[in-house]
Each structure stands twice: as structure tokens, then as C-alpha cells.
Amino acid sequence: MKLGAIEGGGTKFVCGIGSADGHIIDSISIPTTTPEQTLGHVMQYFAPHNVQSIGFGSFGPVGTDSNKANYGRILNTPKPHWSGFPMLSYLKTQLHVPIAIDTDVNAAALGEATWGAAAGLDSCMYMTVGTGIGAGAIMKGKIVQGFSHSEMGHLLIRRHPDDHFPGACPFHGDCLEGMAAGPALEKRYGKKAALLDKEDKLWEIEAYYLAQALVNIAFVLSPKKVILGGGVMKQAQLFPYIREHVKQLMQSYLELPEDWIVAPKLGEFSALKGALALARAKIE
Secondary structure, eight states: OEEEEEEEOSSEEEEEEEETTSOEEEEEEEEOOOHHHHHHHHHHHHTTSOOSOEEEEEOSSBBOOTTSTTBTOBOSOSSTTTTTOOHHHHHHHHHOSOEEEEEHHHHHHHHHHHHSTTTTOSEEEEEEESSSEEEEEEETTEEOOSSSOOOGGGOBOOOOTTOOOOOOBTTTBSBHHHHHSHHHHHHHHSSOGGGSOTTSTHHHHHHHHHHHHHHHHHHHTOOSOEEEESSGGGOTTHHHHHHHHHHHHHTTSSOOOTTOEEOOSSGGGHHHHHHHHHHHHHHO
16 A cells, blocks of 8 residues: 655645555655645655555644535645645645645644554644644544644743743744744744754743643643654753653642653654554545
């Protein structure tokens, strides 16, 4: 069984060919520009491959409820040219195979639950901390879906007493994404996260915000594993800071599982492999 997978992000689309057991045979990265130009390259990539179905983990917000008219459509995104674009129907008319669509973070959570850090567990959460902050959750083996997909990156959090940054979210100001995503770090400190001093107190502040989100998620969903990925989380010094802040904020109210907070086992391929799982489920 040959399957197609797409991880659609704000800066790049990663496309791949893989098998039902999660093995990626080939992959390519395509810069995200306009929908027509970007998806034109996507279609060129898949044209010579006889895939049976395609799974698509897309940046959001995107319609993920198949019973709604906006299913498969990019919703109110700040990304130029993409707001309102009918992603799913456009791809279906061009590629002529079954296509499953969900958010990129839901796909990443599914990938890690199927073949990665949460394999063998019936619940987990995957959070990416990068250009934005997003999270997907698996509960009882299924992607969590309500009237919309989750938007945990916009959780409201308490401000660190030493942080006077107003926040960078165009919708909510000092929500989690507005205080802790990559652009917030760059705007606050004048450098990209990768260029900031690894010993600086700023990482303790960053961890304080992320830890608040994880404690809230523990209280609401109680996932058995929390997986933190994305460009900002490549700063390995963040993990011990986050774990310590979670412990302090929890105040022994809940006993968390051992190794509750971990890095992705699938590395950069969490979402792409999750898209393979979506593609497999589409034709099973």
C-alpha cells in the first residue's frame, strides 16, 4: 500500500510517500507562497506516484468537521492569500484520490500516538512551539474534535512578574502564543530563539508560560503523555525548566505520570507520519 502525506505549514509544505506501517520512502519540502503556486508544486510531486490515498495535516484554523460547509477550508488565518481557501476540494479535483484532512498538530499527535513517544497509550497531547503555538490531543485513541479543532495555543495565562512585554498575538495580545511563540521571543528580545543566550533568564520565563498551559491541559484532559516539539523546543534547556514549573504550579494536586513531558520520538516527521496514519484510515 503506497500512501501520500502532506504537512502544510506557514513557511513550507512537506510532502512524502510512505507505507501503512509509517515508513517514509521519499519526501520533499516546498516553500509556502500563494495557494495556487504552492499546491501546483504539491501536485507535480504526487503526479508520478500512484498513491491510494493522501493524509493532510494543515496549518489552521481549518474546517475539520465533515458535517459543516467549511470542511477542508482554511478559515480566518493571518497568512496572506490563504484565508477562505477551499484546500480540500481544490486538492480532490486535481489529485483524484481519497484525501483526509486535519490540523498539522492533530496529525503530529496521531503520528506520535501511533509510532512515536506515545505508542501504546490511548491518550496524549502534542504541542508545537515555533512560529505559532498549536496543540493536538488524542483521547481514547481518537483525535479530540468538538465544534472546531482545539486552539490550545491561545490559552489565557498569567503574566510572569518580571515580564512587561505586551504580547504579540493580533487577536488576544498576551495569550500563550502571544507571549511564548517564536515571534514573541524575537519581538521581545530582538533575536530569533536560536540566537538567544542559552543561560539567560528569558528561558525560565518562557518555561513559566508553557508550564501554565500544560497544567491547565492536565486539569482538563489528563493526557497520559505530553510531547513538546517545534523550533523553540529545540532549546533543550527548556525541558527541565518546564518540568520544574509544572511541579511548582501543580502543588502536588495531581500525581503526574513518570516522564510525562517529553520530546517527539519521531523528530521532524511527527506530522508527516501522522498524515500517513490519516491516509491509511481513509481507505481502511
